[in-house]
Amino acid sequence: MDTQFLVSLTIILVTFALYIGIAVYNKARQTSDFYVAGRGVPAVFNGMAIGADWMSAASFIGMAGTVLVLGYDGLGYIMGWTGGYLLLTFLLAPQLRKYGRYTVPEFIGDRYGSHGARVLAAICTIIISFTYSIGQLSGSGVVIGRLFEIDAAIGTMIGVVLIAFYSAFGGMKGITWTQVAQYIILIIAYIVPVIFMSLQITGNPLPWLSYGSVLDEMRVLDQELGISEYLVPFTEATKWQFLALMFTLMAGTAGLPHVIVRFYTVSTMKAARWSGAWALLFIGLLYLSAPAYAAFSRFILLTQIVGEQMTNLPAWTASWIDTNLLSVADSNGDGVLQWAELQFSNDIVVMATPEIANLGVFVIGLVAAGAMAAALSTAGGLMISISSSFAHDIYYRIFNPKASEEKRLAVARWSIVFATLAAGIVALNPPGAITQIVAWAFAIASGTFFPALILGVWWKRSNANGLIAGMLIGLTVVLTYIFMAKYGGVAILGIKDTGAGIFGAVAGFLANIIVSLSTKAPPKNLQDEVVDLRYPEQMSYKDGEVWMNDEKA
Known part of the structure; x- marks a missing residue:
């Protein structure tokens, strides 16, 4: 040896x-x-754990290689994956934590x-x-x-x-x-290696x-x-593919269940908000180095x-x-x-x-x-x-x-x-490169959980019928486009399989909204719970009134 x-x-x-x-x-x-x-995990350590959870083999092994091969076009991965944490930290994470x-x-x-x-x-x-x-x-x-x-x-x-x-x-x-x-x-x-290379x-x-x-x-x-x-930008893909990929990764980040x-x-x-802030710092160290x-x-x-x-x-x-x-x-x-x-x-x-x-x-x-x-x-x-x-x-x-x-x-x-x-x-026989396979997971999350969670937290009128319709249609659209783009040569506006999430997200939002408005509204107690998520932890919303520590605000 x-x-x-x-x-x-x-x-x-x-x-x-x-x-x-x-x-x-x-x-x-x-x-x-x-x-x-x-x-009971402190925010700073949770941010570090999020960073490790996030910086997968796709980030560590595949990110720099993708940028090396694609050049400017590879930056869509970095911007999409980083930007998604802003959506998650401000629009979903604190509210979902409050729901408990x-x-x-x-x-x-x-x-x-x-x-x-x-x-x-x-x-x-x-x-x-x-x-x-x-x-x-x-x-x-x-x-x-x-x-x-x-x-x-x-x-x-x-x-x-x-x-x-x-x-x-x-x-x-x-x-x-x-x-x-x-x-x-x-x-x-x-x-360490990139510092040595820079010196060299x-x-x-x-x-x-x-x-x-x-x-x-x-x-x-x-x-x-x-x-x-x-x-030179857009030599490996079209401008629309770059934007679709970036959106897919951002929306997918905000909808990934394991994150x-x-x-x-x-x-x-x-602590949930601070976890997101710490995570951005820790993730940025790698993404700025790639x-x-x-x-x-x-x-x-x-x-x-x-x-x-x-x-x-x-x-x-x-x-x-x-x-x-x-x-x-x-x-x-x-x-x-x-x-x-x-x-x-x-x-x-x-x-x-x-x-x-x-x-x-x-x-x-x-x-x-x-x-x-x-x-x-x-x-x-x-x-x-x-x-x-x-x-x-x-x-x-x-x-x-x-x-x-x-x-x-x-x-x-x-x-x-x-x-x-x-x-x-x-x-054993992966259907694509690591970053491509991971992008498919983000596309599915974009078409299913992103519309479901955004509307579930911020629109009290969204109901179960709309949710089910939105997730099923979003999932179907994403999977169909991935297979058609990868194996059938389909590319609407030059968008490849890795950008499929943009079609799924649009379909998921539309289906959820249309079906929810066409069917019975959720019960009042469920609508009140949705409104309650928008208030800080010490505040609550009951029967049309805001309460602070069990007293009317």
């Missing part, structure tokens, strides 16, 4: 031991621990007074979380596959075993505190300030090589790899070719590697860059540990979301309301095991 392997394996095993130790120490012993961590439920489907079922609405929301939660988890398991396969120099599919199944144990044991309480540790590890692992290329240790000069040099290189210019439930783990509405990462990596490839003799390529290329995520071919037979002859998955860029830039075995191992932290943290939250939707919203609230605490926890844990295994099987 070589030194790089031993160092990487040691760092990963040490971090795994840390996660397992935290999960065992914070083992969930009752349902409130398993679903909402006992509602365990899950998003439980909020919808009680807000609309409908078991049918609850079941539909639970099914949509499972679909979204399952789709999202495919991307995380695929990402863990990339990391483990490179570490052991085995096929990424075998690495994926190893990740399945790790995530199933890790998620089922600690529940939300264990996951919250492991996510705090995972955030610290993944952000260090992400920022520009002599400046602040990549956020220095990569502008590299962009200027790349503009000249692109023209000399006759390839698509990195900074929303993180705001249930704090004690007050104020464009610099992409620029430096592309610059190194253009100046140190492209133009080299095929027989004189660096040793790291052979290692990545073994994972089936990189291929080089001398298409024109001149014996020299051209940019067009270098074919690589978006998902290897961050993992390969420490080797490309020759940053040393410790940094390579650190990045591997950070990537695993990103995949594990998000996968854990997704599995809890699937588990709570099935075990709490369907099994307990619908089929067996008298189930004991022990029985409910057992069903929750086994549902995690089966969901992880099923997602892992699909991830």
Whole structure:
């Protein structure tokens, strides 16, 4: 075994031991621990956990690679995913926390007074979380596959075993505190290499300030090589696709059940708002670094790899070719590697860059540990979301309301095991790149939960019939457009499958509004509950009057 392997394996095993130790120490012993961590997480740590939950394999592994390949057009991912937190923090998170439920489907079922609405929301939660988890398991396969120099599919199944144990044991309480540790590890692992690259290329240790000069040099290189210019907008997609993707990711962020439930783990509405503010800070550290990462990596490839003799390529290329995520071919037979002859998955860029830039075995191992932290943290939250939707919203609230605490926890844990295994099987042959698969999950959330939650919180006239119609139509429109765009070549205004959420959201809003206005209004007590959500925690709305601490305001 070589030194790089031993160092990487040691760092990963040490971090795994840390996660397992935290999960065992914070083992969930009752349902409130398993679903909402006992509602006692401080805002700053909840923001850190949200950051880890959010910065999935798609962000850590795929984001910089997507920006590297797409250039300007890749910024739609960064702006969409960041902007969505503003919608969530100001329009939904505090209100949903005040309602005081365990899950998003439980909020919808009680807000609309409908078991049918609850079941539909639970099914949509499972679909979204399952789709999202495919991307995380695929990402863990990339990391483990490179570490052991085995096929990424075998690495994926190893990740399945790790995530199933890790998620089922600690529940939300264990996951919250492991996510705090995972955030610290993944952000260090992400920022250290880009600082080293900045020093190596520009002599400046602040990549956020220095990569502008590299962009200027790349503009000249692109023209000399006759390839698509990195900074020219809409070369890879239309302006409408850029806007549709950005909207899909923003609306999807505000409607993702596994993200929303993180705001249930704090004690007050104020803490929910502060959790969102802290989360934006912690997420911004990575998202502001991704464009610099992409620029430096592309610059190194253009100046140190492209133009080299095929027989004189660096040793790291052979290692990545073994994972089936990189291929080089001398298409024109001149014996020299051209940019067009270098074919690589978006998902290897961050993992390969420490080797490309020759940053040393410790940094390579650190990045591997950070990537695993990103995949594990998000996968854990997704599995809890699937588990709570099935075990709490369907099994307990619908089929067996008298189930004991022990029985409910057992069903929750086994549902995690089966969901992880099923997602892992699909991830063996993923239907797209990590960022693309994740974008589909956001599109589904845009068409289902975003209209349902916005109208459920801010429009008291929305009723169960409208909710069910809106979610079903929104889901149908999104899934239909994804399949038609990916497999049928359909592209309305050039909008691809990753921008499908804009069509689903419009359809979902219209269906909910039209059907709600065409049918009977919700009961007065439900309408009063909706109005009550708009007031601070110490205030309430009853019978058309505002109360402050049990006295009329």
